[in-house]
Amino acid sequence: MRSLPNQSRKLIYGLVIVALFGAMFPYSSRLADVKRRRDLGEAAIGQVDTGSFMLKLVLLGGARGIAANVLWTRAEELKREQDWDRMKSTVDLITKLQPHFLSVWTFQGWNLAYNVSVEWDAPEDKYEWIKKGIEFLQDGVRKNRKSPDLIWNTAWTYYHKVGFSDESIILRRLFRDDSDEGFKTYIDPETNNPVVKNDNFQLGYGWFSRSVKLVDEGEARLSAGSEAALDYVDPSPQHKGKPGDLSFRSMPAHAQTRYAVSLEKMSMQGIPATFGEVAKNEWAKSLNEWVKFGTFTYMTHNEVMVNGKKTKEPVQLDDETNPRKLASLSENQKYWTNRWADQMNYRYWKDRSKAEMTDQGVQARHLFYDGTIAYKSADFAQAVEKFKNGLSIWDELLKQHPDYRNDDINKKDTGLVVRRYLRALRQLGEAEPKDVPFLELAQASDQDVTLDPFDANEMLGVSPTGSRSEDQGKAPGQVPVAPGGSKPE
Helix, strand or coil: CCCCCHHHHHHHHHHHHHHHHHHHHHHHHHHHHHHHHCCCCCCCHHHCCCCCHHHHHHHHCCCHHHHHHHHHHHHHHHHHCCCHHHHHHHHHHHHHHCCCCHHHHHHHHHHHHHHHHHHCCCHHHHHHHHHHHHHHHHHHHHHCCCCHHHHHHHHHHHHHHHCCCCCHHHHHHHHHHCCCHHHHEEECCCCCCEEECCCHHHHHHHHHHHHHHHHHCCCCCCCCCCCCCCCCCCCCCCCCCCCCCHHHHHHHHHHHHHHHHHHCCCCECCECCCCHHHHHHHHHHHHHHHHHHHCCCEECCCCEEECCEEECCEECHHHHHCHHHHHCCCHHHHHHHHHHHHHCCHHHHHHHHHHHCCHHHHHHHHHHHHHHHHHHCCCHHHHHHHHHHHHHHHHHHHCCCHHHHCCHHHHHHHHHHHHHHHHHHHHHCCCCCCCCCCCHHHHHHHCCCCCCCCCHHHHHCCCCCCCCCCCCCCCCCCCCCCCCCCCCC
16 A cells, blocks of 8 residues: 655644644633632742753753742751751741642741740741741731632731740831831721721731631632642641631631720730720721620521421521520520520620720720829829729729620739739828728739739839830830839739
8 A cells, every 4th residue: 555645644643633722722721710710730840940950851840849849848857957947948948839739828937926036035036937937827828719718817917926035025116117018918807998007906807807718709619529629738737717716717707806996995015095085986896896796697507497497407506695595596506595695705805895895995905004104113103093983984884784894804814903002002191991892803913913914014124104114224024123122022
């Protein structure tokens, strides 16, 4: 049989190739659409900062996981050697190899913000590494937009590491003074617009709210086979983002409440407290967040017979604060409402917000603040006047808020005010009045001499103006002593 001329063979081969490409086009388009919807784009090879030709070949093949494991081991070695900059570069390389390897973002973000930062002595150095950890998590969010965990972890680091560290009063000031607006920005979950704030608790609130909204929209449900699910390298570590997770859903309210609390004391070094309408508005926002949390519908863990069919029953924690609504519930609903409300201390947080947002609440807090500054400055006459007036207003207010009044947290805070009031009276040689509000709390307060580590007035001492004493040569926490008297604390 005669063979086909070369020109004919070329034509046939060309037609076959065109036919194959034509057959592949619909499938390629479908894959591209899936990749877009599921956010499965990988990092570009050109972004990998390495001079290794072999490593770039690895990126083209199927050995990314092996390379990532090797680099993970190397990162741990560099951590032990305390070679922080090279460790950070190595971790960055892992994320470029496998941007959907969520454990890298979660663990290494924590590692930078929590483990590496504590290796430094100066708060300024600690802050820089906390910032690196947060920025690392934010990069993970950009590459994994449908992971509520990474958004939540970013929020938590703003909220907890900056706001609850031993040096939080300094770290929060460093955050406030940071000129990097990009680092102080969150996306408003309602408007999708960027919002810049100067307080880490406000950033925590914004990121927590974004995580909750993502879950509520159903975009990040990681159930197998879900079209909204993202095929992460390691889906098993995803432990947040469950609509019925009480702790997960409560964090926007906690962050907003913490911000309101921090306004009414010197929670940043050298920044006086804020009261008036600003404080009232922030406490009103806190109440709104707690009501939003409390009116979300959760489902009971167990099933009961309803209309002849086994079913889970709806529960709202806010019903615990509405006796009429609570009485209308089934016994099973009452059980879970009470159990979960107790678990989250819901009645306390809601009642506290309702009390603190009032004119009387803000006024009493202002008097307590001024009284504390006078007390620590040995101006005992001024301290007595401020504490006396503040306690009188506080007593009348909390008669209307029994859940807040009877909570141990409030008893400790109020007991400290009573203790200082009585000591200031003794410094002036005045007799103790018989009608001192909350007098029963003073004895318990005498047995607890711990100070608030998140209040610069408590930890650093104050000047008569309420700012940090820079020129008195005192050690941290040292305060003036009245002539012939004892040290106030």
